[in-house]
């Protein structure tokens with residue numbers, strides 16, 4: 213088969229479409245004929261040599277895909293060859309085929325385009341596991357989503373709104389109108405507004421019950437300031453650095469909590485549990501139309517370098533999808 217390989221880490225041109233050995237499904241795995249994959253920010257770090265694949269994972273980039281089941285490994289009984297599926301991957305999505313543990317495979321939700329389905333697994337699993345399972349966001353609460361225009365952000369807005377929460381987002385102003393269309397009640401231009409003040413202003417001084425953060429160290433103190441009493445901060449990205457100072461007095465005065473999670477390095481059993489939760493709780497919202505994949509652009513898979521260049525600008529809104537020719 214062919215796949216996007218990274219012979220040497222570097223800029224976007226480090227991505228090379230090349231002939232590679234065909235993958236074989238191990239016991240418990242499903243082999244997928246990939247129709248599309250999608251770009252995640254982590255792929256950019258992997259390309260630069262900063263985010264090596266976990267042990268046992270494919271060396272090729274790509275944390276999600278959509279396609280059809282091509283073959284079943286020994287012991288797999290819950291999928292059929294030819295079924296349209298999408299999957300959460302530890303790597304290997306930028307390829308013509310990928311083998312994945314059966315527990316990480318999902319049906320393409322009814323009503324979703326089979327190519328756009330590639331834009332769902334990573335964001336659905338990350339957002340649901342952090343905002344719902346970890347932070348326990350409920351109806352009537354307020355969630356502050358940093359990076360509302362990211363793949364993660366566009367999904368978090370829709371999920372938060374579908375759950376009956378008030379969604380506040382930070383993003384550059386050019387993206388605000390689209391983010392309000394997706395369900396954001398309040399948009400904050402983080403380049404010229406203090407998100408702590410703005411979050412307090414739109415919550416009558418209470419603050420956010422849940423914060424989904426992709427910035428990390430640079431926002432740690434201000435995120436705690438923006439929390440409501442009993443608030444839960446979940447950090448999933450470190451775009452603003454990894455080492456920050458936490459004011460424990462401020463956190464305990466609020467009965468607050470801080471968590472940090474990474475999906476890719478979780479054990480297979482945990483990923484399967486998250487995928488089951490997404491199938492049970494999120495897929496019905498997708499099938500009802502309350503949540504849609506937000507696809508900024510589709511590009512041919514062999515042009516992954518151009519897709520990475522686009523995501524590096526930050527000008528995209530939602531996901532960039534890589535389609536097989």
Ligand SMILES: NC(=O)c1ccc[n+]([C@@H]2O[C@H](COP(=O)([O-])OP(=O)(O)OC[C@H]3O[C@@H](n4cnc5c(N)ncnc54)[C@H](OP(=O)(O)O)[C@@H]3O)[C@@H](O)[C@H]2O)c1
Pocket residue numbers: 251252253254334338358359360361362363364365382383384387402426427447448449450451452473474475476523526527528530
């Ligand atoms: N821990 C996990 O399991 C996990 C899983 C998936 C993703 N992630 C993380 O989640 C983040 C989003 O991933 P993605 O693939 O969806 O990214 P993406 O589509 O590339 O979007 C990143 C966005 O971050 C925004 N941004 C940058 N600095 C910001 C700031 N100071 N305040 C608010 N927004 C800011 C930019 O939006 P503007 O144009 O508005 O500036 C940019 O579009 C990444 O950090 C990624 O590593 C973590």
